[in-house]
Every structure is written in C-alpha cells, then in structure tokens.
Amino acid sequence: MFMTLKLQKLKTLLNEVQDLRSVGDLLEWDQQTCMPSGGGESRAEQFATVKKLAHERFVADEIGQLLADLSAKGAAGDYDSDDASLVRYTKYEYDRKRKLPSALESEIAQHTSAAQEIWVKARAENNFKFFQPALEKMYDLKHQEAEAIGYSESIYDALLQEYERDMTAAQVKSVFDPLRAEIAPLVKAILPRVDSVSDACLHQPFDVDKQREFEATVIKQFGFDFGRGRVDVAVHPFEINFSPDDVRLTTRYDPNFLNPSLFGTMHEAGHGMYEQNVSPTIRRTPLCGGTSLGIHESQSRLWENLVGRSRGFWIHFYPKLQAAFPHLAAADLETFYRAVNRVSPSLIRVEADELTYSLHIMLRFEIEKEVLEGRVRVSDLPEVWNAKMQEYLGITPPNDKLGVLQDVHWAAGLVGYFPTYALGTIISVQLFERAIADVPGIPAQIERGEFSGLFNWLKDHVYRHGKKFTPTEVVERATGGPLNSAPYVKYLKTKFGEIYGV
C-alpha cells in the first residue's frame, strides 16, 4: 500500500475511535448535567460499552501496523505537518495503551469505582483508617501500572506522563523547589496582614440570573463562541467537548457569594476556548484537543487569574458589574480588586487563593511521589500531610477530613495528576508575559474590555496546535525558553507585594 493510502486508512480508523470517545464524553456530560437520578445503572452500562469499543478499536493490530509503517522518518511529512504529528502522537498513545495489560486495566477500573465509594464514606466519617486499605491497594495497582509502562528515572514519571507526556518528576521538582523557596517567605510575610484586605463585598446576595448574564457577557468578550458552546450547571464544574464546535462549560451558582460562578466560569471558558480553537485540519483525530493537562490549566488560570483578577480587567467590567448588582456601589474599584485577590491560607486546596495554591499542589506531589517510591507508607500519610501543611502554610488541619481525605484524586486512581495544576499556573504566566512582549497593546486592550490581541496570540501559539506538540514543545515554541517559574514568582511578588505592602 502506498503511504498516502495507509495514512488515509489510519485516519478513517481513528475518526471512528474519536467519534466513540466524543460520544463517551457526551454520556459523561449528560450524566453530570441532565440525567435523572434513576438513570445511573443504564448509563454505567452504556458508558462501559462505548469505552470498551473505543479502546478495542484503538489498540487494534491494524492501527499498530499502520503506525509502524508510517513512523519511518519523513514518511508522513515534515515534523510540523498535521500528518506527521498525527502519526507521532498516535504512536505515543498507542504504545502506551498497548503496554497496559487489560487484566490490570480492568482491576484498576474496578478498584477505582470501589475506592471512591469508600473514600466518600471515610471522608464523611473523618476516618482515614477506613480508607487506608483501599488506598494501599490503589498505590499497589498504580505501581504495577507504572512498571508495565516503564520509565528510566523515577517510577513517578510513568504515571505523570499520562498527563504531561514529555515531563519527568525531576523536571517538576526542579521548578517546584525554587518556587516554594520564593513563595513560602512571601506567604509568611503576608500572613500577619491578611485581615488588611476584606472580601465582605463578595459575600452578599447576588441574583443567579444576573450572575449568569454577566458571566456570559464576559466570556463572550474573551472569545468563547456560544454558537459552538454552552454553559450549564453541575455540582463539580468542568469543561468537556465533543468537537471544537461543541464545547460545554459547567458552573455552580452561589446566590450569596460571587466568586464560585464568576471566576469558575472564566476558568472553564479558558479550557473551552482552547478546545474551540484547535485547527479544523486536525478535527476528528486524536490530535484534536488540548495537548496536556498542564497546558490546559495554563489557559483556564490565565483567563481566570491573569485576566479576571487583574485591575485592568475590572477597570472596564466593574462599572458593568455594579450596574447588574447595584448594592456593589458601596465598594469602590480598589476595594473590589483587593477583595477578589484576598490571601487566606486555607486547609482546602479548591478554596485556596492565587498565592498559596501552588503550595497545596507541591505538598501532594511530594507525598504521592514518596509513597510511590516506597519512602513513605500509606499509613503515615495523615501525619506527613499535616507536618507539610504546617511547614508550607503555617496551619495544621484539625482532622483528616480537612487534610489528607479532602481530594478524590487518589481514590480515583489519579496519581501523578496533581502537578499539572501548578505547572499550568507557572506556564500561564510565561505565556502571558510573552504575549504582552509580542503584542504590547494587550494590557491597554484589557482595560477597554477587548481581548482580541491576547486571544489571537494564544490561538496562534497554543490553541490551534491541539496535540501536535508536547507540552514542553508548546512552552518552548511559544515563549522561546524552557519551563520556568521565575515569571510566576515575579508576578506574585509584584501583585501581592502591592496589595499587602510587603
């Protein structure tokens, strides 16, 4: 068969796989937003069937043979071409998926379901001992998974690469360590002053319909296309998509607190704009979608924090917010700006402010790495957790519910996942800084409620590529340099130094 025919055949097979994956995502979206409570059992069956078919068809020998034939240097085109990128990325994913024994995969899937149920109960009852055996088994299974996939340095790498395909634990450590060294003293300096900023103006009644309307205006101006997307309500907000032309955001409204939906919607819109703007030339293929969780998170946090929590943004939007909620008249722009940037070391990661957030992540990264490498026992986790919380944030959880039991991730088998949150934050500042260097008018645009300069830069340097380039490649091609936490540190020092006068 000629190479072009082989490529065509590969694409046809992958189109179907991609369709099935998208359908699985729709089943998931519907379950979280619409499905009546009674529909759970049937939905689980339907989801399992679609997932199984998508998997079987993807790891088929035929696809492996085509990938092998097309992987010869230059066979599918230049490195940057869509076709060569498709073969390169798909081969990476294929090889990884083929390495995992299906018996182990089933066992993990089964235990993931069981462990989450146990975690829910353990957390509700503040009982780590009840969760411990399930967590030990989970780490044992993830250990087996990592061994099956293989690694050269740390066993952690094998799991991390599920989410960041060309990163290693050593690399993560090399950016986290200096970051922690810089943030920890800043947090310590600000801690005595946290009460100098009040967020009382955010804790008032806010009509939910008006919240929805205001947020829609904001993300539409960002560049989120409502002709190819929508926003719904979900208990645990997320972004999901079934093609670049059908991107679903979710949010949750608190009628007495502005933040959850306001910043949550900007956050999810950041994910959503990434997906909406993947190049149409790679749609319906495995390349279609954000390249890694870290790069994805860089987009959500860029729009949520670097834009949405900036003074410039509110210069334009605060009068409009006040018009929607006249009782905000009592708070002036500066009061509001400080309120949305209030620092408050918290026990709970998902409630953490911009300054302390990364510390929560580093704690989890260090712990899960040590457990996986056999240097910390699962039974010691509560103690290790609490010691690190005291060291990094100056607070000790009063119980495990507010400590080691707070996140579902480990129960859900997501080991190696946490670092992506902080990597995304670090990358968001690198990208933002570079965008402004390339398009100096961006800050002034933002003050006028215009985002086309920023949006187009991101579209050009990040969005359109989908998975064509690895996360490291995206950072290097977009910023001209490697992953680097210095811009993030500078940003935090400048912003929070000014707000808290330290």
Add this chain to the structure above:
Amino acid sequence: MFMTLKLQKLKTLLNEVQDLRSVGDLLEWDQQTCMPSGGGESRAEQFATVKKLAHERFVADEIGQLLADLSAKGAAGDYDSDDASLVRYTKYEYDRKRKLPSALESEIAQHTSAAQEIWVKARAENNFKFFQPALEKMYDLKHQEAEAIGYSESIYDALLQEYERDMTAAQVKSVFDPLRAEIAPLVKAILPRVDSVSDACLHQPFDVDKQREFEATVIKQFGFDFGRGRVDVAVHPFEINFSPDDVRLTTRYDPNFLNPSLFGTMHEAGHGMYEQNVSPTIRRTPLCGGTSLGIHESQSRLWENLVGRSRGFWIHFYPKLQAAFPHLAAADLETFYRAVNRVSPSLIRVEADELTYSLHIMLRFEIEKEVLEGRVRVSDLPEVWNAKMQEYLGITPPNDKLGVLQDVHWAAGLVGYFPTYALGTIISVQLFERAIADVPGIPAQIERGEFSGLFNWLKDHVYRHGKKFTPTEVVERATGGPLNSAPYVKYLKTKFGEIYGV
C-alpha cells in the same frame, strides 16, 4: 453449546447493541434540546459511527446462528416467557434487517437527507414541482425496499410492518373504511355549528413557568416518574429514552395559547409512562420498548384525549388551573371543557381536533398506498390530495404548502408510517373501554385526580410487556377482541354529539 449458554451469549451480544442504540438516542435528544448550532457536522459523524456499529453488531452472523439455534420450538421457553419472546422478536427484526441490501440502505439514507432539504425549500416556496423528482425517487427507493423485504398481499405491507409488525394494509383498510363512513357524516353535521363553541379562553397570556409547573403536577399524578425522567423544550416535541429509567419528554411553550404545551406534555407523558414501565426483566434487550408505533400512540392519545380532554379530569384540575392562571376565572368549567374540545376542520393535520384527525390520516394512507401500488402518479398528488380534502373535510387547500407539502414524512422516507397515528387512536378507546370494564372505579378516580386504577391496568396489560407481543396480540390479550373501531366511533358520537347537540 447448551441452549442456556447460547441464550446467555445472545443476551450479551444484544446488550451491547442495545447500549449503542440508546447512545444513538442520546445523541439525538441532545441535538434537539441542547446542542449548540455549530455542533451539527460533528454530531452527524458521531451519529453515523454509532448507528453503523450498532447495525453491524446486530446483523452479525453470530447472532443469526444463535437465533436459528434458539428458534426451535420450546428451545428458549414458553411462548410468553421473556427468553422465548426475546428470541422470537429478535429473529423477526434480524431477518428483516438482513433482507435489506446495505447499498440500498445507504442510498435511502443519503436520499432521505437530500429529500428533506429539498422539501423544506419546496414547502417554503409553495413549489411542488421542485419537490416532485425527489419524491419520485423516494417512492422508487421505498418500492425497492419493499420488494427486498417481501410481502404476500400488498407491497404496502412490507413498509407498514416496519412500524406495525403483524398488520397488513387490508386490515388497516378494514378498520378505516367503516370508521370514515361513520365520522364523515358526523363532521358534516357538526360543521355548520362549529361556532357554537368558543376557545377564546385558551388564547390568552399564560406564564410559561406556571404552565411548566401545572403540567408537571398533572403528569406526575398520571404516574410519570420524574426520578427516572425529565421534560425539556424542543421545537418539534417528542419522547425518547435511553432505558426505562431515563425517559426524556420534550414540549414547546406558547405564552399566548395553552394547548400546545398542556396537551402536548400529556401526550408525550403517555409515551413516556409506557417506556418507564417496561418490565426490568427485559431491560437492555431489543424487547425493551413499546411494541409498535400504533400501540405507542394509543398511550399518548389515551392520556392526552380520553383523560386530558375529559370532563372528569377537569372537574378535579380546572380549579387548580384557575388558581395558577386567575384570568381563567371568567370561563366556567363547562366553557373550558367545550373550548378544549372545539371542532374546527383544519387544513393542517397537526392542528386537527380529535374528531377530524383520523380523516387526515386516512387521506394520507390511501394516497401513499396508491402511489406505491402504481395507481397514482407522484405528479398527480396535489390534485388527488385536494380532492380528498374536499371530500372528507369539506375544505380545499388554497395551496400545496397547506396541502400535500405540509408533512415531512414522505421526504423522510416514512412511507407506511401515517396509519399508526389513527390505529393508535382507535386502540386507545378500545383499551380505555376495557380498563373501565375491568376497573369500574376509574372514572370516579379521575374526577378526584387519581389515576392509579387506570395506570396499573395499563401497566399490567400493555406497558410491562415491551415488545414481547405484537400489536395485534397486545390488543387481543388486553381487550379480548381484535382491532375494532366501533368503540372509537361510539366515543366520538357520544362526546361530540353532546357538545354540539347533533
């Protein structure tokens, strides 16, 4: 292999097919209710992939062999057993699907899509000639389909049986002819008196949220389970389900006219309750679902008309409706009852009243049968249509848009489908009459807003069986007699005779 093992294998294969079919239905529901406008292209691809997989897996040789082995008399159990019914029904569907050449199937699918687009344009422009070639081709393709499937009497039977698997055109004709003979004179007698009933009270502003709330109360009392179902908005309302535990109704609200959503929701709830109450023992198999379009329509029309347009129903609910819409105080119960039962011979089928509705159906049935049998040419359809309208309803459409071009069905390849609407109406009265004979307290219950007597009778005699029995069997087992339009005629004469004094 032992029979029990074969049966188990068959069920496993069919479970997956059923999952894929349900997933296809979710794609459809989402497209009609939620999908952003830009999502159409990807959705069409996803739908095609899922449909193709479901089809391929269903018509697989392995299933054919298992069905052949299990079809030996008694091999799967007694006639009434779930297992024997599964083999019997699935073999019917399998044989039918295997008879259709896949090339013809693709051609029909393609032409269906093209013909509908042409129809939309032809209808908008009131230009039958523009539609004619597409319709001629559609009838030619349906002719080929019918020949491939085979028939013993009329070629029409092969198409009708896609929707009513054990009925024939001759049978339909034998109930339609006497029905028309009885209805036509009644319509003629009422025609001069239509203005003695006014429906002005229904044409007022009705707050949409209050409509939604009232309708939810009504269908919940009917027996629709909101823990296993929901109601959304769609341009063309429908019922769809992904299991008995996940049944979705849709409706459309007119803020100035009560009928569309009020009676539309009762109608769809009738479909929905049928699906929600299929026996759990046949879930996730091809038996799970209403047995035919006619029996399905009997349920929607029973709840919409025999219950929802009855005096007894409004004795209980009208005070509640008046409480929701205080401006209805001006209309008393009798005025309201007459208003919702107003007769008004209309050009448009979907706007027809209970009395004249069947005449619209008969007209279409007769015409499509004659075209298929080669006794009427497609080019003559406008003329034939208009003549029959004049004959049956005493009105002639002023143009084809209000005549032969009004329904999408033929453009969508739905030839043989129309009779199911009238069959359902006829059967609804047969079932209702028998339910009352068995449970004489039903009418008094309805006047108290209680529906358990009726609901449980229907659940026992119709709903729980799913597709275990053919439509004819359902009618005979439930009523003790064959399909018969006499109860329907009696019902119309009594009800409309009283309202119009004829």
